[in-house]
Amino acid sequence: MVIESSGFQRRWENRRARARTAGDEAKESYYGLPVIHKPHWDWWIIVYFFVGGICGAANAIATLARWHGGKEGESISRVARYLSFGMVIPSTICLILDLGRPERFLNMLRVVKLRSPMSMGTWILLSSSFFLSLLTVDQARRDGLLGQDNPLVRMLRWMPVRLIDALGVVPSLMLAGYTGVLLAATAVPLWTRNHLVMGPLFLASAFSNAAAAITLILGLRGRSVEGARHRIERLDLLAMFAEVALLVVFKRGLTRTVADPLETGQTGKLHRYGVLGAGIGLPLLLHGKSIIGRSSSGRGVSIIASALVLIGGLAFRYVMVMAGHRSADDPNATFEMTRKRD
Template identity: 40%
Template sequence: MSETTREGVQQSNGRVETSHHPETDPQRKDKNYYGIPPIKHAHWTWQIPVYFWIGGLGAGVHLFSTVAQLLGHRDEALTRTSRYTVLATMLISPVLLIWDLGRPERFYNMLRIIKLRSPMSTQSWSVFAYGNLGGLIAARQAAEDGLLGRDNFLVRLVKLIPARFLSLVALPVGLNVGSNTGNLISATSVPIWARNWLFMGPMFLTSGLSTAPSWLSLVLHLTRSGEEKTLRTLHRAEKATLVIEAGLIGASLVRMSKWSKPLFSREVAPLFVGGTLLGGITAPMALLFGKESRQKSILASVLALAGGLAFRFAIIKGGRISADDPEAYFTFASEANAPQPEDKI
């Protein structure tokens, strides 16, 4: 060994480049174990964000039609669209959810117990109850629409279903389907989700509710049905919920503070900034606040719906990046950054 090499080895001894210890390795400021994530991310694939979107839509649509019912606003087209939409969303949702299970054939174990502390448990029960209620209500609608045949025993039986009463019963359940998804992801160890426990549920509910009038007005416009007043109301509701959604996203970003970084990462920014903030909120708002026309309304609806889907994907993908970042988790799980039992908000 030459003298210079020996010297080099001796000088570098204590600061070997492959060595881990962060305090002595000048290239590494962060403290962690070879960059291996200290927590594991959720395995959830595309089915889960799509379910979040569809479930939120089903909840929002029902809220809209039930409020219309309560206010005595009767519009056959609105009621019909809303009831069939709820049925469709609640037929698709369990398929997506069961598909995502590691052992799909054991899906029924979800209804084995009720656990109020587990949002996954309350969510399963809510989807179960809401799906059944929505099914009964849609059956009554189908009977009235003559889809079940004319005046046979089945039709007479189905027409006994008190659809308007069941709509009221289903309202809180449906709202839970829409908001509980947010609480579900915030009740984890993933920094970006857990930090935002206060606004996650409201944000998901509002996003679902902003897609609902978009969907309803889209269907009514495309089928050229629905009363003028309904469409005006839908546009007003769309604008109002988009504004509230934008406000809640802003509040969430403040609350997530530095842990919101994954939303602006290269992978997620197109979905979050492009798809949600610009495409899903700003663009439809610009279209809706201008002079109203059918084409513009249809375009705004499509954009808002796509924005809602992009938003769910952005949040789920952002959570994966957040969970895989040791620095994010360690700063989060130190001092008072993580939510503490004594925290009120």
């Protein structure tokens, strides 16, 4: 059987310099061929990172808002909870479809491996989905969606919601952030170089995206939830500032070679204009007046800014995954990571 390999490509088309020998081509690196293999990940995993992050962060927000938020907190919590629950299904679908053999997804449940973020991620998604489902049912009950007085509702009243809420916030937070660890615990230079920042960075982005999504929903629901919108917007801004700070830390730790995919080419452009510009810079600019004036932005601005944050969040994940691929393909990036240290 003859097949075309996906990884290794013939490469004479790019030769330019004259009388360049085969020996010359192996001088800088082994013919420019990758040292390590990049993962096969593309849209399924990118979308999973995005919706999974929102799912986790939104549930955490729902819990925190409920604990601390009074009436406005309640409405944030309600939106956040439903949003989170709405993301569970696409997250799981993306995660399953990303597999080479989706029908074997359940094999993930054979083992628990603490040092494998992929294994832990599955359990995190599973456990957070479990708690989230219970909490969403409870939310539905309280919203009267399950009827007023029936055996189910009566039984649900007995549920230790506070305990479940407390327990559920842990996997939710991890769901929001573990994807960074998933990338960090690999040999890909871009991901592993500043591995300690990866989790927090993805977490910040997840919070920002979840907050933006909630803001967007609240904004679209109209003026009745204005107060709640302002509060969640505050969280979004906080998350965005944190994200910016973490990005600065992340990029400062990269060498030029490792950082290259974030600076050049398609991923570089998308990083600069999509993630930093449209996803963070522009929303901050739109919110600028309210930040300086310590007031709140208008509904229209809020909606546009939130939408931009969400686009930026997706772009961030796209860039991180694809720039990671480029980083994995660059032998010099790997060599820089693994050079002899005396």
